[in-house]
Amino acid sequence: MTSASERTGVLEHAPDPAILASVRGILRDKVEHLAEEVDELGTFPAESYQALARAGLAGLLIPHVEGGQQASTVTYAAVIEEIAAVCASTSTVYMTQMHCAYPILVAGSPAQRQRYLPGLCSGTYYGAIAVSEPDAGSDAASMRTSAVIDGDAYVINGQKIFISNGDRADVVVVFATMDRSRGKDAITAFVVERGSPGFTAGQPIHKLGQRGASTVEMFFSDCRVPLDNMLGPPGSGFQLAMRALAKSRISAAAQGVGFARGAYEAAARHFARRGMLDASSSDAQDVQFELAGMYADIAAARALLWRTALSVDTYGDDAWRDRETDIAVTKLHCTDLSVRVAAQAARLLGEDGDRSDLGVERRLRDAKVTQIYDGTNQIQRMLIARAIRRAHA
Ligand SMILES: Cc1cc2nc3c(=O)[nH]c(=O)nc-3n(C[C@H](O)[C@H](O)[C@H](O)COP(=O)(O)OP(=O)(O)OC[C@H]3O[C@@H](n4cnc5c(N)ncnc54)[C@H](O)[C@@H]3O)c2cc1C
Structure with missing residues (x-):
C-alpha cells in the first residue's frame, strides 16, 4: 500500500538516500573520531573533508558535466545537516567549497567552468568567496576593494576580512567595485588564483567555535588578474x-x-x-x-x-x-x-x-x-x- 506522502509525490523530492547513506558511512568511519581534536587544536579538517571528496561527495550542487553530483538542494541541505551534526569545521569547509563553485557555475564562461569546477568538486582545489570587508559587511554594496583595467589585466586593490578557507584557497571568487560612485551597479566578480602577484592571505583568526575552519583576512596590492578572469559582465557582481x-x-x-x-x-x-x-x-x-x-x-x-x-x-x-x-x-x-x-x-x-x-x-x-x-x-x-x-x- 502506498503512503500518503508517496501518493502526493513528496518522497520523490526527499534527499537522495544513496548519497545520505554514503555521507553517514564516511562520517562514522573517518570524521567523527577527529571532530573533538579538530576543535581543540584548531586544525584545518583536511583529512575529514578529503574523505568526503574522495568518495565523490563534495560537488553536490554542480552538474555531472562540470564534475559534480547534480544533486538537489534538498539533498545538499540534508548532507550539510549530517556533517554539521558530527563536525562543524568540516561542514564549513565543505559548504564554502560550494559557495565558491556556485558563482563560477552560474556566471562562468565554459573555459572558467572547465578550469575550476572539476577541481573544486574533487577536492583538488580549495575555494573561497570574498565579499566582506572591514567596513562593508552587511552593506556589501559599500565595498572599497577596487578593480581597474590596465592593459591586459585587471588590477585589484583592497582588503577582505573573515574569509572562510581563505588561507587554503587555490581559487577565490573576489568581489570588487569598478567605480565606487556607482554603488552596487559597479560591483564585479573576479576569479583570483593562489600565487597571483599582489595577493596574500593572513593567518587564521582565533575563534569561539568552528575552530578548525580557517577564517582569514586577504590583501590585494596591485594584484593583476588576466582579463579572462572576470566572472560575468562588469557590474553583474x-x-x-x-x-x-x-x-x-x-x-x-x-x-x-x-x-x-x-x-x-x-x-x-x-x-x-x-x-x-x-x-x-x-x-x-x-x-x-x-x-x-x-x-x-x-x-x-x-x-x-x-x-x-x-x-x-x-x-x-x-x-x-x-x-x-x-x-x-x-x-x-x-x-x-x-x-x-x-x-x-x-x-x-x-x-x-x-x-x-x-x-x-x-x-x-x-x-x-x-x-x-x-x-x-x-x-x-x-x-x-x-x-x-x-x-x-
Ligand atoms: C566565521 C566567519 C566566517 C565568515 N566567512 C565569510 C566568507 O567566507 N566570505 C565573506 O565574504 N564573508 C564571510 N564572513 C563575514 C560575514 O558574512 C559578516 O561578518 C556578516 O555579513 C556581518 O558583517 P559585519 O561583520 O561587517 O557586521 P556589520 O555589518 O558591521 O554589522 C554589525 C552589527 O550591526 C547589525 N546591522 C548592520 N546593518 C544593519 C541594519 N541595516 N539593520 C539592523 N542591524 C544592522 C548587524 O546585524 C550586526 O549585529 C564570515 C564571518 C565569520 C564570523
Whole structure:
C-alpha cells in the first residue's frame, strides 16, 4: 500500500538516500573520531573533508558535466545537516567549497567552468568567496576593494576580512567595485588564483567555535588578474552575490539544524548512559520531556529547511528574489534554533554541560556564528519586515 506522502509525490523530492547513506558511512568511519581534536587544536579538517571528496561527495550542487553530483538542494541541505551534526569545521569547509563553485557555475564562461569546477568538486582545489570587508559587511554594496583595467589585466586593490578557507584557497571568487560612485551597479566578480602577484592571505583568526575552519583576512596590492578572469559582465557582481546567498543561507540554516541535533544527541547519549532514558525511570520524566521538546523543535526546523530547499529546486536559482523572504525565514529560524537548543542541552546537563568531552559546549560555541555569517539574523529580520510592510502597504 502506498503512503500518503508517496501518493502526493513528496518522497520523490526527499534527499537522495544513496548519497545520505554514503555521507553517514564516511562520517562514522573517518570524521567523527577527529571532530573533538579538530576543535581543540584548531586544525584545518583536511583529512575529514578529503574523505568526503574522495568518495565523490563534495560537488553536490554542480552538474555531472562540470564534475559534480547534480544533486538537489534538498539533498545538499540534508548532507550539510549530517556533517554539521558530527563536525562543524568540516561542514564549513565543505559548504564554502560550494559557495565558491556556485558563482563560477552560474556566471562562468565554459573555459572558467572547465578550469575550476572539476577541481573544486574533487577536492583538488580549495575555494573561497570574498565579499566582506572591514567596513562593508552587511552593506556589501559599500565595498572599497577596487578593480581597474590596465592593459591586459585587471588590477585589484583592497582588503577582505573573515574569509572562510581563505588561507587554503587555490581559487577565490573576489568581489570588487569598478567605480565606487556607482554603488552596487559597479560591483564585479573576479576569479583570483593562489600565487597571483599582489595577493596574500593572513593567518587564521582565533575563534569561539568552528575552530578548525580557517577564517582569514586577504590583501590585494596591485594584484593583476588576466582579463579572462572576470566572472560575468562588469557590474553583474552584486546580483551574483545575492543569488549565491540563496544557496549559502540554506547552508547556514542546514548547519543550524545539524548543530542543534549534535547537541541534542550528545545530551541524550549522556542521559542514556546514566539510565535516565529507561522507561522505568519515572523521576527522569522532566529530562525526557525536555529532550522530546528539543527533538520536536529540530524536526520542525528540518521540515522548514527542506520545504525552502525544495522551492529553490522547483522554481530555480534565478528566481532567488521570489524566494528571498522564505530563505530569510529559514536562515533566521534554523540558526536561532541551533543556539537555543544547544544552550538548552547545556542547561539540562547541569554542571556536565560545561564539560568539553560530552560535545554539548562545542556545539553551543559552533552554533553562535551561524547567526552572524551569510547575513546576520538582524538582516534576515530586516528582509522579513520588508516583506511584511509590502504585504500591508
Ligand atoms: C566565521 C566567519 C566566517 C565568515 N566567512 C565569510 C566568507 O567566507 N566570505 C565573506 O565574504 N564573508 C564571510 N564572513 C563575514 C560575514 O558574512 C559578516 O561578518 C556578516 O555579513 C556581518 O558583517 P559585519 O561583520 O561587517 O557586521 P556589520 O555589518 O558591521 O554589522 C554589525 C552589527 O550591526 C547589525 N546591522 C548592520 N546593518 C544593519 C541594519 N541595516 N539593520 C539592523 N542591524 C544592522 C548587524 O546585524 C550586526 O549585529 C564570515 C564571518 C565569520 C564570523
